[in-house]
Amino acid sequence: xxxxxxxxxxxxxxxxxxxxxxxxxxxxxxxxxxxxxxxxxxxxxxxxxxxxxxxxxxxxxxxxxxxxxxxxxxxxxxxxxxxxxxxxxxxxxxxxxxxxxxxxxxxxxxxxxxxxxxxxxxxxxxxxxxxxxxxxxxxxxxxxxxxxxxxxxxxxxxxxxxxxxxxxxxxxxxxxxxxxxxxxxxxxxxxxxxxxxxxx
Amino acid sequence: xxxxxxxxxxxxxxxxxxxxxxxxxxxxxxxxxxxxxxxxxxxxxxxxxxxxxxxxxxxxxxxxxxxxxxxxxxxxxxxxxxxxxxxxxxxxxxxxxxxxxxxxxxxxxxxxxxxxxxxxxxxxxxxxxxxxxxxxxxxxxxxxxxxxxxxxxxxxxxxxxxxxxxxxxxxxxxxxxxxxxxxxxxxxxxxxxxxxxxxxxxxxxxxxxxxxxxxxxxxxxxxxxxxxxxxxxxxxxxxxxxxxxxxxxxxxxxxxxxxxxxxxxxxxxxxxxxxxxxxxxxxxxxxxxxxxxxxxxxxxxxxxxxxxxxxxxxxxxxxxxxxxxxxxxxxxxxxxxxxxxxxxxxxxxxxxxxxxxxxxxxxxxxxxxxxxxxxxxxxxxxxxxxxxxxxxxxxxxxxxxxxxxxxxxxxxxxxxxxxxxxxxxxxxxxxxxxxxxxxxxxxxxxxxxxxxxxxxxxxxxxxxxxxxxxxxxxxxxxxxxxxxxxxxxxxxxxxxxxxxxxxxxxxxxxxxxxxxxxxxxxxxxxxxxxxxxxxxxxxxxxxxxxxxxxxx
Numbered sequence: 001x002x003x004x005x006x007x008x009x010x011x012x013x014x015x016x017x018x019x020x021x022x023x024x025x026x027x028x029x030x031x032x033x034x035x036x037x038x039x040x041x042x043x044x045x046x047x048x049x050x051x052x053x054x055x056x057x058x059x060x061x062x063x064x065x066x067x068x069x070x071x072x073x074x075x076x077x078x079x080x081x082x083x084x085x086x087x088x089x090x091x092x093x094x095x096x097x098x099x100x101x102x103x104x105x106x107x108x109x110x111x112x113x114x115x116x117x118x119x120x121x122x123x124x125x126x127x128x129x130x131x132x133x134x135x136x137x138x139x140x141x142x143x144x145x146x147x148x149x150x151x152x153x154x155x156x157x158x159x160x161x162x163x164x165x166x167x168x169x170x171x172x173x174x175x176x177x178x179x180x181x182x183x184x185x186x187x188x189x190x191x192x193x194x195x196x197x198x199x200x
Numbered sequence: 201x202x203x204x205x206x207x208x209x210x211x212x213x214x215x216x217x218x219x220x221x222x223x224x225x226x227x228x229x230x231x232x233x234x235x236x237x238x239x240x241x242x243x244x245x246x247x248x249x250x251x252x253x254x255x256x257x258x259x260x261x262x263x264x265x266x267x268x269x270x271x272x273x274x275x276x277x278x279x280x281x282x283x284x285x286x287x288x289x290x291x292x293x294x295x296x297x298x299x300x301x302x303x304x305x306x307x308x309x310x311x312x313x314x315x316x317x318x319x320x321x322x323x324x325x326x327x328x329x330x331x332x333x334x335x336x337x338x339x340x341x342x343x344x345x346x347x348x349x350x351x352x353x354x355x356x357x358x359x360x361x362x363x364x365x366x367x368x369x370x371x372x373x374x375x376x377x378x379x380x381x382x383x384x385x386x387x388x389x390x391x392x393x394x395x396x397x398x399x400x401x402x403x404x405x406x407x408x409x410x411x412x413x414x415x416x417x418x419x420x421x422x423x424x425x426x427x428x429x430x431x432x433x434x435x436x437x438x439x440x441x442x443x444x445x446x447x448x449x450x451x452x453x454x455x456x457x458x459x460x461x462x463x464x465x466x467x468x469x470x471x472x473x474x475x476x477x478x479x480x481x482x483x484x485x486x487x488x489x490x491x492x493x494x495x496x497x498x499x500x501x502x503x504x505x506x507x508x509x510x511x512x513x514x515x516x517x518x519x520x521x522x523x524x525x526x527x528x529x530x531x532x533x534x535x536x537x538x539x540x541x542x543x544x545x546x547x548x549x550x551x552x553x554x555x556x557x558x559x560x561x562x563x564x565x566x567x568x569x570x571x572x573x574x575x576x577x578x579x580x581x582x583x584x585x586x587x588x589x590x591x592x593x594x595x596x597x598x599x600x601x602x603x604x605x606x607x608x609x610x611x612x613x614x615x616x617x618x619x620x621x622x623x624x625x626x627x628x629x630x631x632x633x634x635x636x637x638x639x640x641x642x643x644x645x646x647x648x649x650x651x652x653x654x655x656x657x658x659x660x661x662x663x664x665x666x667x668x669x670x671x672x673x674x675x676x677x678x679x680x681x682x683x684x685x686x687x688x689x690x691x692x693x694x695x696x697x698x699x700x701x702x703x704x705x706x707x708x709x710x711x712x713x714x715x716x717x718x719x720x721x722x723x724x725x726x727x728x729x730x731x732x733x734x735x736x737x738x739x740x741x742x743x744x745x746x747x748x749x750x751x752x
Contacts, residue, residue, distance in 0.1 A: 049251045076588045104262025143586035164583045169250035181538040186413040191374020200381040
């Protein structure tokens with residue numbers, strides 16, 4: 001519950017029936033608001049993701065390409081001791097964005113078609129997990145060695161950039177994995193309390 | 201017979217909002233015209249997590265291209281639509297103009313920095329022989345700085361810097377870990393450093409609540425803890441009952457009578473395209489530096505109040521460009537803290553050319569830097585970090601709290617006549633008003649100043665123990681700092697200036713121009729506080745003259 005929701009609760013209660021009923025409701029809402037404010041002083045919890053990504057049906061990618069994309073993104077950001085691209089529904093989000101590019105940025109769709117053509121040509125979907133990792137190591141080599149070239153590098157960068165963006169802006173990536181603590185309601189800013197940082 | 205107002209104010213940003221408050225409180229009947237739409241912070245501003253937005257902040261692909269630079273999925277409704285409101289530049293001289301047309305203007309999403317200029321800026325020409333002095337000195341404006349700071353609320357630490365005068369301050373916000381390390385490094389390098397002075401409340405002030413440290417400032421503050429017209433100056437103006445607020449009203453002309461006095465404005469209703477004339481005894485332009493000048497240029501052949509021929513010239517922005525960024529190893533793998541909740545940072549006021557001997561580093565004037573670091577909402581370094589898989593994921597997490605940057609928060613761009621705006625003879629906006637053609641470029645001094653910043657910022661970063669990752673110098677095109685000032689400069693001599701020191705036009709005594717247009721030099725400080733202080737001073741002058749019957 002955000003502070004806004006709490007104040008709305010009060011307003012709704014205030015505009016409801018009068019007399020005893022009004023006051024009891026108002027008090028409940030006020031107590032709820034006070035409780036919520038108290039939580040805020042500890043840092044308000046991030047809200048849930050309003051989208052039901054797990055139920056999302058791909059619109060841009062074919063079923064086969066979507067499977068390929070899922071294998072690629074979960075190799076980029078795998079599920080290990082923390083959730084990965086799959087739990088964050090990265091591929092679903094990418095499909096949603098690329099599909100929506102039709103209106104103002106059709107060239108974006110062309111880039112993704114070329115990337116999927118390339119991966120189909122490499123038979124990426126048939127590779128084992130180890131083969132996928134060594135394939136990605138090969139096509140990503142110019143990241144570490146800028147003088148090198150690889151025909152798959154452009155496609156790798158396209159998918160990686162979008163995957164990284166999708167993952168770290170998802171609730172899973174931002175809250176569960178990065179443990180981001182900002183964007184909260186606080187009564188005081190927690191400044192640096194490390195004496196050693198004053199003598200760097 | 202249509203109603204005649206005492207004063208028409210064009211624009212509701214920092215200066216228009218202040219003027220509306222000051223003049224209505226003096227008893228004037230005021231019409232406040234705003235080209236953009238009405239906005240209610242409590243209704244229209246929300247805390248939105250990226251995953252709550254359909255496109256996680258980036259907008260539908262391609263959609264935000266029509267908006268000015270700085271527009272995101274969070275805030276594009278506050279930003280101007282460049283397709284409806286174009287401007288032109290020569291092909292080889294790009295200029296980046298970020299505007300807002302909405303009640304409150306750019307105060308809704310500004311960076312909130314409140315800096316006082318000193319006589320090092322006001323009297324710079326006397327020190328190094330370049331350009332002109334301002335017609336005012338620090339003592340003329342200091343009481344107005346006090347008045348504005350006291351009302352809007354500025355959180356800052358007293359520092360006693362010659363080049364960065366102290367003011368009326370609320371308690372400063374504490375520094376985060378990265379900023380503490382940069383402050384420590386600055387101490388050893390002998391650089392001045394202080395928490396950035398910002399119009400964000402650290403306790404209840406003038407019926408406004410304190411900051412709740414969400415860090416959402418640039419998307420609009422939902423509680424009014426940061427200064428904006430809608431949170432701070434408009435409510436007291438409305439309370440007087442003396443203001444008629446007209447939103448969606450695009451002013452095309454200042455109307456002038458046969459005695460060369462301003463007698464009102466002509467405006468176009470944004471949605472109906474109806475043209476309406478409004479009469480007043482005094483006209484105050486406060487629609488931003490360049491929009492004010494555009495309006496003057498469009499109001500008379502050769503430009504209204506332009507007997508000097510100077511109107512449009514001496515355009516300045518401030519110098520900005522690529523930051524120095526990287527990691528502070530001490531913070532690698534540290535427990536994640538709320539580092540970006542106050543979104544202000546550490547400020548390094550100018551430290552060059554302060555000694556009596558100026559120009560010893562090969563350039564004149566100065567620049568200010570800022571630094572911050574820590575876990576920001578999005579790990580900006582991650583897309584370019586090589587690798588993938590579990591090791592990549594762990595590396596992002598380790599580096600997340602250690603990312604830091606030092607950036608140029610403003611360098612003085614020299615005032616030059618050949619940087620100017622004029623009406624484009626061919627291009628008009630959606631309402632048929634001629635648009636500005638902006639001709640602006642950097643000079644050698646500007647480039648040397650940026651190069652010096654880049655060297656110093658790297659020294660600072662290393663002194664804080666940092667590893668620099670991204671250090672490619674790049675000077676941003678003029679306009680990028682969104683500190684565009686000049687084109688309507690103030691001065692003693694009507695032959696070489698448009699305004700007197702009270703922001704009143706030399707040629708048309710009942711026409712005032714508030715905003716950055718009057719700036720003679722840009723200095724290295726953020727301009728808004730000075731613009732507001734000059735507006736407050738101009739309002740005092742306007743009130744005095746009106747009481748003497750000058751505008752009857």
